[in-house]
Amino acid sequence: MPADFNWAIGGEAGDGIDSTGKIFAQALSRAGRHVFTSKDFASRIRGGYTAYKVRTSVDQVQSVVDRLDVLIALTPRTIDENLDELHEGSVIVYDGERTTMQGVEIPEGMVGLDVPLQSIAEEKGGAIMRNVVALGAACAVADFPIEHLDSSLEKRFGGKGQAIVDNNRKAARAGRDYVNENYDHEFDYNLETTDNDYVLLNGDEAIGMGAIAAGCRFYAGYPITPATDVMEYLTGRIEQYGGHVVQAEDELAAINLALGGARAGARAMTATSGPGIDLMTETFGLIATSETPLVIVDVMRSGPSTGMPTKQEQGDLNQMVYGGHGEIPRFTLAPTTVAECFHKTVEAFNLAEKYQTPVYLAADLAMAVTEQTFAPEEFDMDAVEIDRGKVVDDDTIGEWQNEKGQFKPHALTDDGVSPRSFPGTGGGAHMSTGLEHDELGRRTEDTDMRVEQVDKRNRKVETAKEREPWAYREFGDKDSGNLVISWGSNEGAMVEAIEFLEEDGVDVHFISVPYIFPRPDLTEVINDADDVIVVECNNTGQFADILEHDALTRVKRVNKYNGVRFKADELAEDIKETLSQEITA
Amino acid sequence: MSSDVRFTDFKSDKQPTWCPGCGDFGTMNGMMKALANTGNDPDNTFVVAGIGCSGKIGTYMHSYAMHGVHGRALPVGAGVKMANPDLEVMVAGGDGDGYSIGAGHFVHAVRRNVDMTYVVMDNRIYGLTKGQASPTSREDFETSTTPEGPKQPPVNPMALALAAGATFIAQSFSSDAMRHAEIVQEAIEHDGFGFVNVFSPCVTFNDVDTYDYFRDNLVDLAEDDDYDRHDYDAAKDRILDASKEYQGVIYQNENSVPYEEQHGLTENMAEIPDGAPEDATDLVREFY
Numbered sequence: 102m103p104a105d106f107n108w109a110i111g112g113e114a115g116d117g118i119d120s121t122g123k124i125f126a127q128a129l130s131r132a133g134r135h136v137f138t139s140k141d142f143a144s145r146i147r148g149g150y151t152a153y154k155v156r157t158s159v160d161q162v163q164s165v166v167d168r169l170d171v172l173i174a175l176t177p178r179t180i181d182e183n184l185d186e187l188h189e190g191s192v193i194v195y196d197g198e199r200t201t202m203q204g205v206e207i208p209e210g211m212v213g214l215d216v217p218l219q220s221i222a223e224e225k226g227g228a229i230m231r232n233v234v235a236l237g238a239a240c241a242v243a244d245f246p247i248e249h250l251d252s253s254l255e256k257r258f259g260g261k262g263q264a265i266v267d268n269n270r271k272a273a274r275a276g277r278d279y280v281n282e283n284y285d286h287e288f289d290y291n292l293e294t295t296d297n298d299y300v301l302l303n304g305d306e307a308i309g310m311g312a313i314a315a316g317c318r319f320y321a322g323y324p325i326t327p328a329t330d331v332m333e334y335l336t337g338r339i340e341q342y343g344g345h346v347v348q349a350e351d352e353l354a355a356i357n358l359a360l361g362g363a364r365a366g367a368r369a370m371t372a373t374s375g376p377g378i379d380l381m382t383e384t385f386g387l388i389a390t391s392e393t394p395l396v397i398v399d400v401m402r403s404g405p406s407t408g409m410p411t412k413q414e415q416g417d418l419n420q421m422v423y424g425g426h427g428e429i430p431r432f433t434l435a436p437t438t439v440a441e442c443f444h445k446t447v448e449a450f451n452l453a454e455k456y457q458t459p460v461y462l463a464a465d466l467a468m469a470v471t472e473q474t475f476a477p478e479e480f481d482m483d484a485v486e487i488d489r490g491k492v493v494d495d496d497t498i499g500e501w502q503n504e505k506g507q508f509k510p511h512a513l514t515d516d517g518v519s520p521r522s523f524p525g526t527g528g529g530a531h532m533s534t535g536l537e538h539d540e541l542g543r544r545t546e547d548t549d550m551r552v553e554q555v556d557k558r559n560r561k562v563e564t565a566k567e568r569e570p571w572a573y574r575e576f577g578d579k580d581s582g583n584l585v586i587s588w589g590s591n592e593g594a595m596v597e598a599i600e601f602l603e604e605d606g607v608d609v610h611f612i613s614v615p616y617i618f619p620r621p622d623l624t625e626v627i628n629d630a631d632d633v634i635v636v637e638c639n640n641t642g643q644f645a646d647i648l649e650h651d652a653l654t655r656v657k658r659v660n661k662y663n664g665v666r667f668k669a670d671e672l673a674e675d676i677k678e679t680l681s682q683e684i685t686a
Numbered sequence: 687m688s689s690d691v692r693f694t695d696f697k698s699d700k701q702p703t704w705c706p707g708c709g710d711f712g713t714m715n716g717m718m719k720a721l722a723n724t725g726n727d728p729d730n731t732f733v734v735a736g737i738g739c740s741g742k743i744g745t746y747m748h749s750y751a752m753h754g755v756h757g758r759a760l761p762v763g764a765g766v767k768m769a770n771p772d773l774e775v776m777v778a779g780g781d782g783d784g785y786s787i788g789a790g791h792f793v794h795a796v797r798r799n800v801d802m803t804y805v806v807m808d809n810r811i812y813g814l815t816k817g818q819a820s821p822t823s824r825e826d827f828e829t830s831t832t833p834e835g836p837k838q839p840p841v842n843p844m845a846l847a848l849a850a851g852a853t854f855i856a857q858s859f860s861s862d863a864m865r866h867a868e869i870v871q872e873a874i875e876h877d878g879f880g881f882v883n884v885f886s887p888c889v890t891f892n893d894v895d896t897y898d899y900f901r902d903n904l905v906d907l908a909e910d911d912d913y914d915r916h917d918y919d920a921a922k923d924r925i926l927d928a929s930k931e932y933q934g935v936i937y938q939n940e941n942s943v944p945y946e947e948q949h950g951l952t953e954n955m956a957e958i959p960d961g962a963p964e965d966a967t968d969l970v971r972e973f974y
């Protein structure tokens with residue numbers, strides 16, 4: 102295990118928890134350390150417990166663990182909420198002078214550092230800086246050079262003037278000094294720094310960046326947690342690349358606006374979460390039947406209905422694979438890490454245009470709000486390729502017209518892919534419709550043409566299966582006989598769980614699947630393994646069901662659906678336990 | 687755009703399946719005339735239609751077009767126009783499509799003020815589903831689903847539009863061919879969202895709002911020399927006057943600035959580079 106350090110700040114929503122956590126995470130990243138953040142938040146704006154957690158190491162960290170070394174507790178509840186993760190020797194920084202913290206008891210075996218955060222902050226220019234004083238205190242405990250905070254304070258407060266930045270720097274130093282002067286306790290932490298350059302971003306941001314890189318110019322959305330960050334990221338940025346963001350009146354409008362943009366020839370996208378996907382589903386069928394390319398991001402959260410809007414779940418898989426009336430050819434990709442959010446978004450646009458279908462991008466809350474460090478090369482813009490598929494222009498359109506000079510947007514081709522004419526292209530005028538149609542796009546109920554068009558549209562999926570590398574990612578010991586499969590954001594926790602399992606003498610072969618529909622053929626690997634476990638954040642095991650169906654065999658399941666993502670150490674335990682169990686009905 | 691375009695160039699070779707005598711024939715002819723008169727051609731025109739007898743219009747016209755799902759044509763049209771402001775965008779649908787299932791989009795399309803034209807074929811009934819009450823049906827209009835009438839007041843689409851901040855509101859009658867085409871043409875020429883509610887009688891299911899009824903009750907605002915379409919209060923009076931049916935441009939805001947202009951949308955977004963934009967690495971730098 103990497104010698105990692107786990108830190109958190111917790112309090113009430115509205116206490117500035119998020120931005121304080123982000124300042125610390127950024128400082129660590131700039132100091133060349135790997136960072137993985139996670140958030141606990143409730144669905145309310147003020148009040149309600151909220152926390153920002155940072156795990157950091159000089160080695161790569163890609164999940165959360167069940168452990169907290171330093172906790173900045175702004176409210177007594179923060180201590181209660183994290184009791185399970187605190188351990189012998191954990192440090193709790195709190196402000197005993199505050200009325201809400203008076204009489205707070207530090208659990209036995211833990212180290213309480215009573216720091217007058219508020220008074221120090223007031224002395225340095227304002228009570229509002231008490232979180233920054235706490236950051237300084239944390240630096241003292243973790244032996245982390247305070248200078249590294251400076252640039253992230255500058256980034257956060259630079260817009261408010263140099264005086265504010267300076268005051269914050271002083272506040273941080275005062276916090277550090279207070280701990281050094283008043284506590285001569287020896288702490289075991291020493292947050293080494295390196296010369297590495299990392300970038301720190303979350304999944305929603307990576308999706309937005311991928312969209313711009315891929316040439317997305319038109320985005321329409323309606324705010325919903327946890328997908329709103331995609332829209333907020335694109336707003337103000339996409340314009341610099343000639344694009345536009347519209348905030349629609351609802352998801353029905355959002356997907357139809359995006360459809361209009363796509364139909365006009367723009368690379369277009371919308372993002373939402375479960376309830377929004379429900380509303381978009383009618384139009385999803387139209388997109389498929391009219392063969393319009395569109396990328397639809399579902400940042401999943403706990404459902405059904407409004408469920409737990411700020412909690413993790415991977416419960417919409419069936420919706421993205423089967424959702425919609427009638428039968429709808431589609432693609433469903435599921436990025437497995439924050440960096441993959443970037444790459445899969447680029448890929449989604451290419452697939453959408455090459456095969457003229459809607460493409461679902463199945464992200465989830467855990468990944469969307471998690472910031473993770475990466476080498477900037479992971480986001481290599483030079484490697485981005487754009488494939489717009491079969492687009493005709495004034496010169497090539499002739500090949501796709503009938504003897505009367507009419508364009509055939511739904512020509513029956515061997516690969517199932519027809520030509521596309523952007524509006525404005527001479528001689529390419531045609532209607533796109535959700536009604537069954539002939540090659541020209543005209544409504545038909547002719548039985549033969551119906552069959553030919555259905556086959557043609559579904560043939561695209563077959564073509565894609567042949568042409569595209571439906572690769573999966575593999576980890577661990579291929580020959581162990583113990584196969585673990587997961588999809589989406591569980592990859593990081595599982596990769597680290599492998600190490601915990603190894604320590605216990607258990608070897609596993611882990612396959613992380615980023616393609617849900619179509620998907621790589623895992624029949625052989627599944628049937629060759631002694632034991633197969635499918636790991637996912639839902640109750641019924643939606644992917645496990647699909648794999649059982651594909652491989653005609655039964656698999657074991659590890660499901661988590663309490664609203665919290667998998668933690669690496671806990672997942673290792675679950676896997677060990679499940680390996681020893683028999684499959685029951 | 688070419689000057690030698692004739693309105694028949696906007697006709698597809700599909701024969702309409704509307705009932706003989708349906709008002710939608712006239713509504714469509716007027717739209718095609720207006721498009722040709724304003725110098726558009728099928729290759730730079732985009733027609734979006736909803737679902738309903740009225741929604742079939744996209745099939746019978748020849749242009750770039752989309753036949754959407756029920757009630758959602760307006761956002762599609764707005765998306766097309768935003769992504770390529772060079773296109774002439776026209777959205778068409780029925781009163782059920784626009785004021786019932788699509789009412790939310792109607793209000794927001796009006797306030798968004800994208801430079802496009804919205805033609806509603808108002809027959810005060812659901813035609814395609816065979817004669818149920820629509821949001822513009824009279825309170826006592828008996829139908830299969832409202833045997834004693836809907837017993838709720840009809841929606842006044844022009845009042846909705848005015849309240850939402852419309853910059854162009856007009857009404858026409860499909861069988862008054864010249865005037866109808868003229869009014870649609872004015873809507874096209876308007877800088878912003880041009881809304882035209884067209885009385886387009888359903889001869890099969892509506893025996894109240896008939897050709898005769900409209901002929902007898904229509905008042906053309908163009909014949910009133912004192913009427914000023916830029917006068918908001920005068921427009922409000924006419925719109926709320928339930929005793930008459932008006933034809934003509936009822937309201938036009940001279941200061942209308944279309945959405946595209948407000949948001950600086952001028953480019954055809956279909957044109958993108960082969961790889962990531964050159965300065966896209968700046969996007970990564972931001973996360974240091």
Ligand SMILES: Cc1ncc(C[n+]2csc(CCOP(=O)(O)OP(=O)(O)O)c2C)c(N)n1
Nearest residue numbers: 737738739740756780781782783812813814
């Ligand atoms: C989501 C959905 N609900 C219901 C329908 C059935 N439907 C088709 S057309 C229509 C009403 C059409 O009325 P209107 O818009 O007034 O057009 P008209 O046929 O009178 O021209 C309905 C309810 C549908 N196609 N989709």
Ligand code: SF4
Nearest residue numbers: 705708739813888889
């Ligand atoms: S049912 Fe009415 S609206 Fe539909 S085509 Fe016939 S006349 Fe026209």
